Amino acid sequence: MNATYKPDFKSNIIGCLEKYGDINEALKWFNRAEQELSDREFFNLVDATIESKYRSEQRFSHIFSLRDQNRISTHGFEDIETLLESYRFDEAEELYLKNKVYLNEAEYKRLKKGYSAKQRIENLKKNIVAKFQMNDQDALSLASVVVQNRALCNNLTWERLKAFIISNINKITFPRRIYLSILGEISDEIKRGVAGFDENTLFSLLKRVLDFPNKSGTEYKNVWIVLCAHSSMLKKFSISHKNHLDSLADKYPFENLARLAHFYLPPEISCLNYLQNDRVLLDDESFDQLQSLFKRNRYFNCETVLALLKAKGERRKMRLKDILNDLLKKIVTRAFNYNLALKAPIVNLIFPRCVSDYQNKNFKVSDSALVFCEGRRLTRKENEEKYMLCRNQQCNEMTELLNDKDKPGNDCYFYRLLKKEFGISSDDISLNKDFIHAMGAFNRWNEIAERLICGYGATSGCGSPLTFSKSPQVKPGRAAYATTYWRCSNPSCQNIEKAIKLSHCGGCGKIIDSRFDKISCKRLDGKGFFICTDCGYCCDKHKVSGICPECGQNKGWVNLDQYSKRYGCLACGHEIAVPGLNKGCLDSDGNHNDPKTIGDCDLTERKEEVSSHDEVSFDDIPF
Numbered sequence: 001m002n003a004t005y006k007p008d009f010k011s012n013i014i015g016c017l018e019k020y021g022d023i024n025e026a027l028k029w030f031n032r033a034e035q036e037l038s039d040r041e042f043f044n045l046v047d048a049t050i051e052s053k054y055r056s057e058q059r060f061s062h063i064f065s066l067r068d069q070n071r072i073s074t075h076g077f078e079d080i081e082t083l084l085e086s087y088r089f090d091e092a093e094e095l096y097l098k099n100k101v102y103l104n105e106a107e108y109k110r111l112k113k114g115y116s117a118k119q120r121i122e123n124l125k126k127n128i129v130a131k132f133q134m135n136d137q138d139a140l141s142l143a144s145v146v147v148q149n150r151a152l153c154n155n156l157t158w159e160r161l162k163a164f165i166i167s168n169i170n171k172i173t174f175p176r177r178i179y180l181s182i183l184g185e186i187s188d189e190i191k192r193g194v195a196g197f198d199e200n201t202l203f204s205l206l207k208r209v210l211d212f213p214n215k216s217g218t219e220y221k222n223v224w225i226v227l228c229a230h231s232s233m234l235k236k237f238s239i240s241h242k243n244h245l246d247s248l249a250d251k252y253p254f255e256n257l258a259r260l261a262h263f264y265l266p267p268e269i270s271c272l273n274y275l276q277n278d279r280v281l282l283d284d285e286s287f288d289q290l291q292s293l294f295k296r297n298r299y300f301n302c303e304t305v306l307a308l309l310k311a312k313g314e315r316r317k318m319r320l321k322d323i324l325n326d327l328l329k330k331i332v333t334r335a336f337n338y339n340l341a342l343k344a345p346i347v348n349l350i351f352p353r354c355v356s357d358y359q360n361k362n363f364k365v366s367d368s369a370l371v372f373c374e375g376r377r378l379t380r381k382e383n384e385e386k387y388m389l390c391r392n393q394q395c396n397e398m399t400e401l402l403n404d405k406d407k408p409g410n411d412c413y414f415y416r417l418l419k420k421e422f423g424i425s426s427d428d429i430s431l432n433k434d435f436i437h438a439m440g441a442f443n444r445w446n447e448i449a450e451r452l453i454c455g456y457g458a459t460s461g462c463g464s465p466l467t468f469s470k471s472p473q474v475k476p477g478r479a480a481y482a483t484t485y486w487r488c489s490n491p492s493c494q495n496i497e498k499a500i501k502l503s504h505c506g507g508c509g510k511i512i513d514s515r516f517d518k519i520s521c522k523r524l525d526g527k528g529f530f531i532c533t534d535c536g537y538c539c540d541k542h543k544v545s546g547i548c549p550e551c552g553q554n555k556g557w558v559n560l561d562q563y564s565k566r567y568g569c570l571a572c573g574h575e576i577a578v579p580g581l582n583k584g585c586l587d588s589d590g591n592h593n594d595p596k597t598i599g600d601c602d603l604t605e606r607k608e609e610v611s612s613h614d615e616v617s618f619d620d621i622p623f
Contacts, residue, residue, distance in 0.1 A: 080095055169201065186202070190225055206226060210241050223251070238264035258289045271299060271302050272349060275305045282309075303331075304327070304331050318422050332467055332468065336489065337489075351372050351373075352373040353373060354371040364447040372442045376390070377402065439482060440468070441482075451502060457515065467489040486500045508579055510532055536576040536586075543585070553572070565580070
């Protein structure tokens, strides 16, 4: 017989009792079942097979006794625990005493002790809710902490509770609402000029408050009241909990900014929001203090706004020309210097932002907050329709804004400030070429900051940032970049008058830098292009002309690979890799030396000065 085989005990027992009335045979099956079945299976079998008429039989009494004993041992504590959970301690005690012969006394005491503590916590919670108008969740958390302190529980007052919390401020975590309540009382005492807690206790209390998440809310204004009254503690928190303080900057007491900024200065965007407040009234000393602090913290946007507000306060007449020709260039230079030291991109906080899909317009940045609107507003002659041209492409998003009177346009902090304080309209600003060049300069910094340094790439220079040149720029919008010509920003630099052109190659996309790409083609229209030192491409008319970008000669080329893409100059050995569409163009059987095919390109021209043409479109580059 298979060892796992189990007979049908239920059918056999019912057959013995109901069909044959053979109690003795049924008892045999019960005895066997008791040996082979689990306790639960056996007692279920007893309930399912023995009808009430047989239960009075003496011969079955030991079976029922065994079943009841096992049930009590197994499930008796479940019934008792159900009563304890409802705090029905008397009934639980009565049930235990009735069945104590089958139950473990130590287990019962453990259960009872636990639920007695829960009852005390529940009672204490109700007391806390009633006395301190606290919600159930916070009251329960607090009751769970203080329940062990019987003296406090027996005489629960706010002062005793507050003293207990303060004495355990570094040991026990209490509900957030408790800390805020205590902090509120302390801030009221400070307002009344009453001496509060010692600074170490206050530091621990504030640390507890700031360590909680979700710190927005009016109750956190008390944090600043306490910190403002203890400037040394504010300075300490500005180091250890700066991120926490930054998240509470909307509650910062900006009316005391000039005094408190020495210990903690809120994020630049918060300071900008404060400066545009109509109630801001600063004397000369406060202006100077803030300007110094903004400079020290490299808040160039705030410096810009403060300079304009100071000019307004001095009742100086500020024309658009003054702002855009003088101040704006200083703004760009200051921003470059700051972010050179920080090795960081320039975040756009006050100027118009790009509203289009900037990555499709080949802006080499990863965040829209780093893209400035550098488009130029134009008007079509045929229908007077306004449109925006950016990097030689129409910006559909801005064009739609320009032609929809129901939409506000590309509004920004800088536009609003000049309109409010000087009556200068956003139209006048956005049409100004210098302004567009400045926005383009910011974008180029965020794209190629490492190149915008005087002395980049082992060239001679002073190491200062470049700034956009006063030399005539290509018309904004129609060029590949709003700003193409640069010079050193350091007035003492020997290269200050030397213009630097930064664009890109129309063949391979490499950055064209006139400090390295010095050879240009010559065309009859006077619009020469630098020849790329990587691929030999100059312009869409000449493509790869055959002029060596290194030596400027056209002595022929040797093919360096089987794909007719890499060539070496026979005059100086310089190597180039021509664009894929132009492969084979410099082979010995090619026609690059035929002047008729070169058009109006002067093959012997070597230009050291910077070319004045920059109408390379991104559409020409095989990205």
